[in-house]
Structures are given as C-alpha cells and as structure tokens.
Amino acid sequence: MKKTGKLISIVTAAIFAAMLLISCGALEAKPPQADGERTTAPDAAEASAPDGPMETVPVETSAPSGILTVYFSCTGNTETIAGWIQEALGGDLFQIRTADAYPEDYDELLETARQEQEAGARPALSGRVEHMEAYDTVFIGYPIWWADMPMAVYTFLEEYDLSGKTVIPFCTHGSSGFSGTQEAIAALQPGAELREGIAVRGGQAADSREEVIGWLAGLGLEGAAAGTAAASGGEIRVRFSFDGGEAAAVLNDTPTVQSLLAQLPATVTMSDYAGAEKIAYFAEALTDEGAPEGYDPQIGDVACYGPWGNMAVFYNDQPYAEGLCPMGKIESGMDLLAALPEDASVTVERIG
Ligand SMILES: Cc1cc2nc3c(=O)[nH]c(=O)nc-3n(C[C@H](O)[C@H](O)[C@H](O)COP(=O)(O)O)c2cc1C
Incomplete structure (x- = not known):
C-alpha cells in the first residue's frame, strides 16, 4: 500500500478510535453465531441426478455462472448486505466463522481484534467452501476492523486460490471506507479479476438496500440484470x-x-x-x-x-x-x- 494510503487509514482508524471513546456505551455487539458454515454449494452426494426423467440430463458439480457471496460479520451489518446480494443475484452464501468465537463484549472484541492485527494472526476457520470450483464470481464482504480486514478474512483469502474468478469486495465500516482493503485483496489474489466494490457505513447498512441493488446492477454481471431489476421494484x-x-x-x-x-x-x-x-x-x-x-x-x-x-x-x-x-x-x-x-x-x- 502507498504511504499516503496507509497514513489515511491510520488517521481514519484513529478517528474511529476517538469516536469509540465518545460513544462506547451506545455500541452493542451481537455474539458471533455458532460454528458451522451456511453454504448450499453442491457436494458430491447432492450432485447426482434425481429419480425420474431428469436422470438423463448431466448434472454438474461445477456451475460456470455460479455466484458465491462470502462474508464475515460480527454485529450483523455486513451480513445484511450479503443477504441482499444473494437475494438479488441468487447463488450461494457462505459465512466465514472462526473456530474460536469472538468476545461478546464490544470493548473486548476491539481489543482482541487489535491484538490479532498486531500479531498478524490467522485465526482458524470452522468451515470450508466445498466446491469453490463451482463459482466464477465471488463477492467477499467484511467489516473494517482497525483500518483493515479482520484477520479471519485474511485466513480465508489465503486458503483459496480465486485465480480466474471475478472477485467483488463489499465492506461496512464506521467511517474509514475501504481503507485500502481492496488493494490488499488484489495483492492476495493476483490471478483474480477484481471489480470495484461498495463500502457502506455500518450505521446505515439497514437502509442501504437501494444503493446496494444499484451497485449490483451497475456491475453488469451476466444474467444478473433480471435479478437486480426485480429486487429494485420492477416486479x-x-x-x-x-x-x-x-x-x-x-x-x-x-x-x-x-x-x-x-x-x-x-x-x-x-x-x-x-x-x-x-x-x-x-x-x-x-x-x-x-x-x-x-x-x-x-x-x-x-x-x-x-x-x-x-x-x-x-x-x-x-x-x-x-x-x-x-x-x-x-x-x-x-x-x-x-x-x-x-x-x-x-x-x-x-x-x-
Ligand atoms: C474490532 C473493530 C474494529 C473496528 N475498526 C474500525 C475502523 O478502523 N474504521 C471504521 O470505520 N470502523 C471500524 N469498526 C466499525 C465496523 O467496521 C462497523 O461497525 C461494521 O459495520 C461492523 O460490521 P458487522 O456488523 O458486519 O460486524 C470496527 C469495529 C470493530 C468491532
């Protein structure tokens, strides 16, 4: 990352930290959900044709136009956006979950995340995307934590090779915007085609559906126009x-x-x-x-x-x-x- 970009990130993180000191009492964290993944990616057992006439039709485990929406979310904002993406475009949803749950207490969460970042930790994850080869478009969503992606998102991005896929980031944040994380994803996945993502303020996530659908429509993904048209009200x-x-x-x-x-x-x-x-x-x-x-x-x-x-x-x-x-x-x-x-x-x- 360029020096000026890093400086801006540090400044925004500092602003965020100052805002936290002022408003700490008002912030409430929801506990991360229990272990396990939420994905409907086809697995080997599911990939056989059902009984009846459709048996003669080849059923593939690989969906060339498959869309996967991956997200990490501790307090629900990023999860909201991820849900809208899947609702509009279809495809599968996968939540990045860590083997060890994050603290429920917000201050402890801040401190744990800070320590993880300082140590360059790669927290172990509790689930896997079984058939990454089935997807050619991967949305990846995360909250900004201390002007960066949560370390668990690094674990995820280092576990998979997304070469040849279209990768589209989205994030929620307090005020920092992407904070250089799109560049970080590009560096981790040099073989992927990175598209311009969307950054939504966490406090406005629940009201940002129209903005998100507009951004999706503007991406011009093949086959996505109908889904976004329906999601935007042309029903x-x-x-x-x-x-x-x-x-x-x-x-x-x-x-x-x-x-x-x-x-x-x-x-x-x-x-x-x-x-x-x-x-x-x-x-x-x-x-x-x-x-x-x-x-x-x-x-x-x-x-x-x-x-x-x-x-x-x-x-x-x-x-x-x-x-x-x-x-x-x-x-x-x-x-x-x-x-x-x-x-x-x-x-x-x-x-x-
Ligand atoms: C550990 C931690 C660190 C954060 N650091 C930043 C930050 O540096 N800049 C910022 O704008 N927001 C920061 N935030 C706010 C989150 O990015 C924001 O609340 C986000 O919407 C949370 O997403 P989630 O509900 O999906 O977990 C931080 C929040 C947490 C919990």
Missing part, C-alpha cells in the same frame, strides 16, 4: 389458483418469464417431480433464451427447465442442474403448492 407477479387455495410468485423480467406471460392466463396440470418440484407444461414451451447454463435452485424458486420448456416450483432442495434457468420466487402459499395432489388443475394469471 412481475403471478398467482396460482387451485382447489383449496392460491399462491403467488414474484418473477424476474427475462425472456423465459415473458414467454410465460404471453400465455397467461392459463390453466395447467401440475404434477410432482422427484419429490422436490411441482412441474407444469404450458401450451407453448417456455424459452431458455439468454438463460445461464444452469443454476442451483433454492426452495421456493420458480424455474424453467430449458430442455423440456416447462416450469418448476421447488418445494425441496435440488442440486445444480444444467439447463435450469431461474424465473423468480414464490412469495406466498408455498406450503399449499407443495401439498397439491398429483395432476392438480392450476390456473396461472398475472396480477402485477
């Missing part, structure tokens, strides 16, 4: 009506969704697939034009399986599947849809 809503109730979904504005909307309202037969999906065929096959090669669906997702041109609603977890393209999410009535009897008659209509 398309459909209702599923059936004997015994209804459900609603928010859909992304994609060619696939447009090919569905062009056929609505429509009454279709919904049947079960692999004990995990409710699938339906419309009069015309849905298009998978412009869709990613595949993706890892989450429970509640509405998707199209391109080779069959049908629509699937996921009520159980399924692994990454090539040919699957995201359409949107169920926002209400998921339980009712999941409980539909076989070959139920369902009317689908646009409501927004």
Whole structure:
C-alpha cells in the first residue's frame, strides 16, 4: 500500500478510535453465531441426478455462472448486505466463522481484534467452501476492523486460490471506507479479476438496500440484470389458483418469464417431480433464451427447465442442474403448492 494510503487509514482508524471513546456505551455487539458454515454449494452426494426423467440430463458439480457471496460479520451489518446480494443475484452464501468465537463484549472484541492485527494472526476457520470450483464470481464482504480486514478474512483469502474468478469486495465500516482493503485483496489474489466494490457505513447498512441493488446492477454481471431489476421494484407477479387455495410468485423480467406471460392466463396440470418440484407444461414451451447454463435452485424458486420448456416450483432442495434457468420466487402459499395432489388443475394469471 502507498504511504499516503496507509497514513489515511491510520488517521481514519484513529478517528474511529476517538469516536469509540465518545460513544462506547451506545455500541452493542451481537455474539458471533455458532460454528458451522451456511453454504448450499453442491457436494458430491447432492450432485447426482434425481429419480425420474431428469436422470438423463448431466448434472454438474461445477456451475460456470455460479455466484458465491462470502462474508464475515460480527454485529450483523455486513451480513445484511450479503443477504441482499444473494437475494438479488441468487447463488450461494457462505459465512466465514472462526473456530474460536469472538468476545461478546464490544470493548473486548476491539481489543482482541487489535491484538490479532498486531500479531498478524490467522485465526482458524470452522468451515470450508466445498466446491469453490463451482463459482466464477465471488463477492467477499467484511467489516473494517482497525483500518483493515479482520484477520479471519485474511485466513480465508489465503486458503483459496480465486485465480480466474471475478472477485467483488463489499465492506461496512464506521467511517474509514475501504481503507485500502481492496488493494490488499488484489495483492492476495493476483490471478483474480477484481471489480470495484461498495463500502457502506455500518450505521446505515439497514437502509442501504437501494444503493446496494444499484451497485449490483451497475456491475453488469451476466444474467444478473433480471435479478437486480426485480429486487429494485420492477416486479412481475403471478398467482396460482387451485382447489383449496392460491399462491403467488414474484418473477424476474427475462425472456423465459415473458414467454410465460404471453400465455397467461392459463390453466395447467401440475404434477410432482422427484419429490422436490411441482412441474407444469404450458401450451407453448417456455424459452431458455439468454438463460445461464444452469443454476442451483433454492426452495421456493420458480424455474424453467430449458430442455423440456416447462416450469418448476421447488418445494425441496435440488442440486445444480444444467439447463435450469431461474424465473423468480414464490412469495406466498408455498406450503399449499407443495401439498397439491398429483395432476392438480392450476390456473396461472398475472396480477402485477
Ligand atoms: C474490532 C473493530 C474494529 C473496528 N475498526 C474500525 C475502523 O478502523 N474504521 C471504521 O470505520 N470502523 C471500524 N469498526 C466499525 C465496523 O467496521 C462497523 O461497525 C461494521 O459495520 C461492523 O460490521 P458487522 O456488523 O458486519 O460486524 C470496527 C469495529 C470493530 C468491532
């Protein structure tokens, strides 16, 4: 890091320290969460095709367009941003957790972090990303601690080789901004393509959703436009009506969704697939034009399986599947849809 940059970082850290002295009583730290990782990256056991016709379709453990959002967060601000990124773009979420929990007391946390930084510590982590090769875009989020990344984020960045991937940092801070941490990531991952990140003040994290979605849209990530458009309010809503109730979904504005909307309202037969999906065929096959090669669906997702041109609603977890393209999410009535009897008659209509 250049001398002037370091000087600015030291000054901002000093300002932060002074602010702390003034406002210490008002600050409250949430304890770090219990050990364990939160990732849905496909693992070897999950990567086999489910029973039924989809068996013939190759299912890969590697998702060429996969997005992983990695974050470290002690008091929840960075976690909030990470959640929005995943909500807008899909993909998987992984929380960096240390084997030894950080102190709950804020002053002790400050002191522990300071000592770790002084010692150049690399705290052991308690989980791993099982299939890093499945991702080509990795968001990495962290709070600024003493004008730097928490040492645990260094542990993470030194454990993985992100060469060939697009790496996009985001941070939350008291006042320091990135404090040269983007440069630190570039130095640790020289083979990665680093994109311009976003720095959000911790105190404003909860109100920064629009700013974050705007930044995501500006990154121009392939296949991300629809997700960010939906997240920013340009929503398309459909209702599923059936004997015994209804459900609603928010859909992304994609060619696939447009090919569905062009056929609505429509009454279709919904049947079960692999004990995990409710699938339906419309009069015309849905298009998978412009869709990613595949993706890892989450429970509640509405998707199209391109080779069959049908629509699937996921009520159980399924692994990454090539040919699957995201359409949107169920926002209400998921339980009712999941409980539909076989070959139920369902009317689908646009409501927004
Ligand atoms: C140990 C520690 C050191 C911090 N050092 C700085 C700092 O140097 N500059 C700054 O602007 N904020 C600093 N902060 C404030 C955090 O960056 C900010 O509260 C952040 O949003 C916390 O993120 P989290 O809620 O995801 O843990 C520090 C906070 C802690 C706990």
